[in-house]
Amino acid sequence: MGDKPTEAAAPAHVSLRGVTRFYPAENGKLHALGPVDLELRKGEFFAVVGPSGCGKSTLLEMISALAPPTDGTVEFEGRPIGNFVPEGVGVVFQENACFPWLTVVDNITFGLRRLPVASGEVERRLRYALQLMGLEDFAKSYPAQLSGGMRQRVCIARTLVTQPRLILLDEPFGALDQQTRLLMGDELLRIWRATGATVLLITHALDEAAMLADRVAVMSSRPGRILEIIETGWPATRDSRIVSDPVFGAVTGRLWTLLREQSLQALKPHPTP
Amino acid sequence: MMRHAMRIRLYRALAVLIPVLLLELMCRLGVVGPLVMPPPSRMLTGLAALLASGAISAALLKTFSNVLVAFVLAALAGIVLGALIHRLSGVRRLLEPLLSTYYAIPIYAFYPLFIVVFGLGDAPQVLIGFMLGVVAVIVSTLNGLDSVPPVMIKTARVCGMGPMRTAWSITLPYATPYLFTGVKLAVAYSFIGVIGAEFIMSQSGLGYEIRFAYDDLDNQVLYPLILLILLAAVLVNMTLDYWDRRLRARRGIQA
Numbered sequence: 001m002g003d004k005p006t007e008a009a010a011p012a013h014v015s016l017r018g019v020t021r022f023y024p025a026e027n028g029k030l031h032a033l034g035p036v037d038l039e040l041r042k043g044e045f046f047a048v049v050g051p052s053g054c055g056k057s058t059l060l061e062m063i064s065a066l067a068p069p070t071d072g073t074v075e076f077e078g079r080p081i082g083n084f085v086p087e088g089v090g091v092v093f094q095e096n097a098c099f100p101w102l103t104v105v106d107n108i109t110f111g112l113r114r115l116p117v118a119s120g121e122v123e124r125r126l127r128y129a130l131q132l133m134g135l136e137d138f139a140k141s142y143p144a145q146l147s148g149g150m151r152q153r154v155c156i157a158r159t160l161v162t163q164p165r166l167i168l169l170d171e172p173f174g175a176l177d178q179q180t181r182l183l184m185g186d187e188l189l190r191i192w193r194a195t196g197a198t199v200l201l202i203t204h205a206l207d208e209a210a211m212l213a214d215r216v217a218v219m220s221s222r223p224g225r226i227l228e229i230i231e232t233g234w235p236a237t238r239d240s241r242i243v244s245d246p247v248f249g250a251v252t253g254r255l256w257t258l259l260r261e262q263s264l265q266a267l268k269p270h271p272t273p
Numbered sequence: 274m275m276r277h278a279m280r281i282r283l284y285r286a287l288a289v290l291i292p293v294l295l296l297e298l299m300c301r302l303g304v305v306g307p308l309v310m311p312p313p314s315r316m317l318t319g320l321a322a323l324l325a326s327g328a329i330s331a332a333l334l335k336t337f338s339n340v341l342v343a344f345v346l347a348a349l350a351g352i353v354l355g356a357l358i359h360r361l362s363g364v365r366r367l368l369e370p371l372l373s374t375y376y377a378i379p380i381y382a383f384y385p386l387f388i389v390v391f392g393l394g395d396a397p398q399v400l401i402g403f404m405l406g407v408v409a410v411i412v413s414t415l416n417g418l419d420s421v422p423p424v425m426i427k428t429a430r431v432c433g434m435g436p437m438r439t440a441w442s443i444t445l446p447y448a449t450p451y452l453f454t455g456v457k458l459a460v461a462y463s464f465i466g467v468i469g470a471e472f473i474m475s476q477s478g479l480g481y482e483i484r485f486a487y488d489d490l491d492n493q494v495l496y497p498l499i500l501l502i503l504l505a506a507v508l509v510n511m512t513l514d515y516w517d518r519r520l521r522a523r524r525g526i527q528a
Contacts, residue, residue, distance in 0.1 A: 144526075
């Protein structure tokens, strides 16, 4: 369907090799994830879906240096990720991460003011983010006065102004209603096109993954491994209207076929090791 | 909306005014004798005269500065200790039952001990005010820090902030409305502690002046002084309450 990513030979923007994660548990260790091998291409929109508890969020935490892998390596732009979130990586979480004591403007510029960025440039990026996220009328509002969708826009804007080359999204629309989710998906696609950033979206919503991503990785139930990576083949100019395209149904259907078995397993009461 | 708020304010004013007017009437009619209580209007004019004469200026200064010292110490120590206890979960498990029974202890019983240890100056009075207030601040600091969602800490780490910066720029501001509950209590407790201690064994201050007037059955001084303390406590608490409500409204926290 045109516009296929062609740079297969280019070095990976993010690469995970043999990444494994164990959690300390009551008796011994809990094998949560891996081993996972994964390469994200520069500028692609990549989604990860999997049954609940499969370690998708852990995967994101390891790329953003919030949790170290027990084994294996994670590299961003050719450099291994250490104890700190690398420059050029932005993260948006599912929970409301707005600072409730700050106005929308102060929330958005919070991270930026910690970076060596001139105040004129801060102002310019702020204006751009406010406009891109449709927050101009709420610049002086406090998060408590905003809806859930608006708050998530503020969090996305806060990440955008740092001009990340890699945007990590951990179920960013999980707390929103279905219509808002579709519209936020459109916004995400617009941002992705406008910034050229690589996007990694963690989600449990198959339709969200099928509509937004260039490639979707399907994970197994715990310990999470990547079962298969599906290419959606959407053009870069797509938006939420593709949900009425028969191909969307086919892609979602394939994802579900892969996931059904895994989700059933995740539902079973399994003895904790 | 506005009219509703105005009406509530009117009713609230009436709830205070009507009993005061009733009292005034009963005093004037002799239902309440002059040896028991002067009419409220007389208390007010007496207070004005007392303040104008300068007879209680030194006592006022002493009491209010001691309350201020006790409160500031309780607030600072409470927040620092609360933050420390929050970090050390073992210490917290140890102390939590003690903290919750703390206010069952009649601290005034220790006043003689404090005098033996700290002498007859202001120190034992300030100490009582401090001791009454500090635990309320510790408890509310613990509650406040508990209320900080993990995603705030994660966000701080994504912004590359260390533990000190996180505490100062994220955790404390987030916990402020919860802390404020303890700070408000600390103000009230500082008043209670300091004035109560003056009442028992001091040679100066408002509490002492009240006791002195009481011993002399000097109603012209006794009641204006009680009124003064009442007004001061109400004024301070209403101011704090106003800030508290504004803070909570901005954050969308239900009272």
